[in-house]
Amino acid sequence: MAAAPGGSAPPAGPSPRLGFSTADSGIGMSGLNPGPAVPMKDHDAIKLFVGQIPRGLDEQDLKPLFEEFGRIYELTVLKDRLTGLHKGCAFLTYCARDSALKAQSALHEQKTLPGMNRPIQVKPAASEGRGEDRKLFVGMLGKQQGEEDVRRLFQPFGHIEECTVLRSPDGTSKGCAFVKFGSQGEAQAAIQGLHGSRTMAGASSSLVVKLADTDRERALRRMQQMAGQLSAFHPAPLPLGACGAYTTAILQHQAALLAAAQGPGLGPVAAVAAQMQHVAAFSLVAAPLLPAAAANSPAGGGPGTLPGLPAPIGVNGFGPLTPQANGQPGSDTLYNNGLSPYPAQSPGVADPLQQAYAGMHHYAAAYPSAYAPVSTAFSQQPSALPQQQREGPEGCNLFIYHLPQEFGDAELIQTFLPFGAVVSAKVFVDRATNQSKCFGFVSFDNPTSAQTAIQAMNGFQIGMKRLKVQLKRPKDANRPY
DNA sequence: TCGTATT
Numbered sequence: 246m247a248a249a250p251g252g253s254a255p256p257a258g259p260s261p262r263l264g265f266s267t268a269d270s271g272i273g274m275s276g277l278n279p280g281p282a283v284p285m286k287d288h289d290a291i292k293l294f295v296g297q298i299p300r301g302l303d304e305q306d307l308k309p310l311f312e313e314f315g316r317i318y319e320l321t322v323l324k325d326r327l328t329g330l331h332k333g334c335a336f337l338t339y340c341a342r343d344s345a346l347k348a349q350s351a352l353h354e355q356k357t358l359p360g361m362n363r364p365i366q367v368k369p370a371a372s373e374g375r376g377e378d379r380k381l382f383v384g385m386l387g388k389q390q391g392e393e394d395v396r397r398l399f400q401p402f403g404h405i406e407e408c409t410v411l412r413s414p415d416g417t418s419k420g421c422a423f424v425k426f427g428s429q430g431e432a433q434a435a436i437q438g439l440h441g442s443r444t445m446a447g448a449s450s451s452l453v454v455k456l457a458d459t460d461r462e463r464a465l466r467r468m469q470q471m472a473g474q475l476s477a478f479h480p481a482p483l484p485l486g487a488c489g490a491y492t493t494a495i496l497q498h499q500a501a502l503l504a505a506a507q508g509p510g511l512g513p514v515a516a517v518a519a520q521m522q523h524v525a526a527f528s529l530v531a532a533p534l535l536p537a538a539a540a541n542s543p544a545g546g547g548p549g550t551l552p553g554l555p556a557p558i559g560v561n562g563f564g565p566l567t568p569q570a571n572g573q574p575g576s577d578t579l580y581n582n583g584l585s586p587y588p589a590q591s592p593g594v595a596d597p598l599q600q601a602y603a604g605m606h607h608y609a610a611a612y613p614s615a616y617a618p619v620s621t622a623f624s625q626q627p628s629a630l631p632q633q634q635r636e637g638p639e640g641c642n643l644f645i646y647h648l649p650q651e652f653g654d655a656e657l658i659q660t661f662l663p664f665g666a667v668v669s670a671k672v673f674v675d676r677a678t679n680q681s682k683c684f685g686f687v688s689f690d691n692p693t694s695a696q697t698a699i700q701a702m703n704g705f706q707i708g709m710k711r712l713k714v715q716l717k718r719p720k721d722a723n724r725p726y
Numbered sequence: 727t728c729g730t731a732t733t
Contacts, residue, residue, distance in 0.1 A: 296731055323733065334731035362728085371732045635729050644728050673730065686729055718728050 284340055286318040289428065291345040292373055293337040296366030298322070299358050300331040311337055314351065315344025336370055345369075362720045371676075379432040380425040384453030386410070387445040388418045395422050402438060403431025420448065423457055432456070464678035637668045637688035641695045642717040645702075646684035647710040648672060653681070661687045664701065665694020686717060 298307065304320050311317055318340045323332040339345045353367040383395065392408050399405055404427035411419040426432040440454040458466065636642055648657070657670040672685035689695045695716065703714040 292733095294732055298731080321733070323731065326733090332731050333729090336733060366731085642729085646727050669729085671729065673728095676730080676732085682727090684727055688729090713727080715728095 284316065284318045286338060286340045287342045289342045290318065290338055290340065291342055292370045293339075293345055293349065293367055294370040295335040295337050296333070297358065297361050297363050298331075298333050298335055298365070299360045300333055301360075302358070303331075304335075307335065310352075311339075311348060314339065314348035316340040334366075337367075378429045378456065379427070380407075380423060380457040381432055381435060382453070382455050382457040383422040383424055384420065384455075385445060385448040385450055386418065386420045386422060386452070387447040388420055389447065390418065390445065392422075395424060398439065399424050399426075399435050402435035403427055421453075460677035464675075464680070468678075635669050635671070635686075635688070637690055637695075638692070639719065640692035640716065641668070641689045643687045643689075643695055643698060644684070644713075644715055644717040645687060646713045648681065648683045648685060648712065649707050649710065650681055650683060652683075652685070654685075657685055657687060661689075661698050661702070664698035665689045665691060 295307075295311075302322075304322055307322070308317065308320060311320065316339060317337065319338045320335060321337075322335045324330060325332060337345075337348075339348065349367045349369075352365055354364045357364045381399075383399075386395065390410070392410055395410060396405055396408050399408070405424060406427055407425035408422065410422045413419060424435070426435065436454050436456070439452055441451045444451045643661075645657070652660075652672055654670050654672050657672055658667050661667055661670065666689060668688040668690050670685065670687045673682040674680065675682055687698070689698070699714050699716070702712055705712040705714070
C-alpha cells in the first residue's frame with residue numbers, strides 16, 4: 246500500500262521539504278515517488294488544538310514556532326467553510342508524541358502572539374477525548390483500600406498514570422477511585438478483566454470498573470439531578486424540550502403575574518415554567534413583586550400584553566438605574582436628563598429602549614407556541630450571518646455581564662440592536678456544559694451607539710440581577726509597559 | 727468579570 250499514512254492523513258506531497266500540509270496542498274499521484282521525507286507519525290501521536298492565533302498568520306507563519314519542538318506531521322489553520330476566514334485557531338500534530346508534550350508544556354499559556362491579549366493555547370484537541378477514554382471510574386472498593394491496593398489491582402493491565410481514591414474530608418475512603426492508564430486499550434482491558442469480577446471486602450456488591458464520565462457527562466448529570474430535585478417540588482411534568490430558555494424565563498415571569506391575577510393555585514403556564522430549575526430562581530424573586538406589577542399593569546396578565554420583563558421590578562422602587570419601559574406615563578425619567586437624543590437611525594420609531602424591550606416582548610409573545618425554537622421567535626431580524634468580525638473600533642465595544650443565564654447571542658443582539666448597528670454580539674459559553682457564563686460582548690460600528698447603549702442598559706434589571714454594561718477594556722490594559 | 731477558535 247502506497248497510500249498516505251492513516252487514510253485521511255495528509256498527503257505525502259511532492260515537495261519533501263513540506264513538513265506539514267496546508268489546505269491547498271494538492272493530492273498528487275505522488276505514491277511513485279515518496280522520497281526520503283514522507284512524514285510518519287507515532288501511533289500514539291496527539292492532535293493538538295492551538296488557540297489565540299492572530300488571524301493574519303497562516304500555516305507558513307506558524308510552522309517555525311512549532312517546529313522547534315519536533316517534526317510537524319500536520320498543521321492546519323481552521324477557516325470558516327463558507328467565508329474562508331481564519332478562525333484564530335489551528336490543529337497541530339507532530340510526528341512524535343513527545344514533541345506534542347514538549348510543545349504543550351513550553352507554549353500553552355506561556356507565550357502571547359503579537360496582537361493577542363491572551364496567551365496561546367496548546368492542548369490536546371477535543372477530539373482526543375481529553376484522556377477520558379483511558380480514565381476509569383472504580384466503584385465498590387472496600388473502604389480500607391488505599392491507592393496502593395488499587396494500583397496492585399490494576400497494574401496487570403498496563404501502565405497506570407494516575408490513581409486516586411476518593412475520600413471524604415476526614416480522610417475516609419468513599420469506596421471509589423479514578424485510575425488513568427497510559428492508553429485506551431489498557432483501560433478497556435482493565436474493564437474487561439475486572440468489572441464485576443469480584444466483591445471487595447466490606448463492599449456491598451461486586452467491583453465496578455467503567456470509563457470515567459467526561460466533563461460533559463458530569464455536567465449533564467448535575468443538571469439532571471437538579472432538575473429531578475426541583476420537579477419533586479413541582480410535580481407537573483410537561484414536555485418543554487424545545488422551548489427556548491429565555492422564552493421560559495419570560496413565561497415564568499408572566500406565570501407569576503397570571504398566578505397573581507388568578508389568585509392561589511398555579512395556572513398551567515406557571516406549571517410549565519416551573520419545570521426548568523434555573524427559572525425557579527426567578528419564581529422566588531418575582532413572587533414578592535406581584536402586587537406592584539399587578540397594580541401598575543391593568544392590562545397585565547393577559548397573554549400578548551406582557552408587561553416588560555424588567556418593568557415590574559423598575560416600578561418596584563429599586564432605584565433610578567432601572568429603565569422604565571412599561572408604557573406607563575411618567576416612567577421615562579432616565580431619558581429626560583438632558584442628554585442628546587438617540588441617533589436618528591430609526592426614524593418614526595419609538596425610542597430605542599422601547600425597541601429593546603419590544604424585542605423581549607416579541608419573544609415573549611411567542612409563548613402561545615411555546616415550542617417554537619429561539620431562532621423562530623427572533624426571526625424578524627435578518628442578521629444571522631456567520632459572525633467573523635468580532636470587534637468594532639476602539640470605544641465601540643461593550644463588555645456586558647450579569648446576563649441572564651438564558652441569554653444567548655440572539656438575545657444579546659436583539660437587546661442592543663435598538664441603539665445602533667451591532668457588528669457582533671457574543672455570549673460566552675462553557676464548552677463542557679454549554680451553559681452561559683453570563684457575560685458577553687457587543688460591538689457597535691460607532692462610539693455614540695456604544696455610549697447610548699451604556700446609558701440605557703447599564704443597571705437594567707432582569708430578575709434579581711442588573712446588567713453591567715461598560716466599555717470593553719482596551720487590549721493593552723493589563724500590559725504595564 | 728474582558729473576544730470563544732475544536733476539522
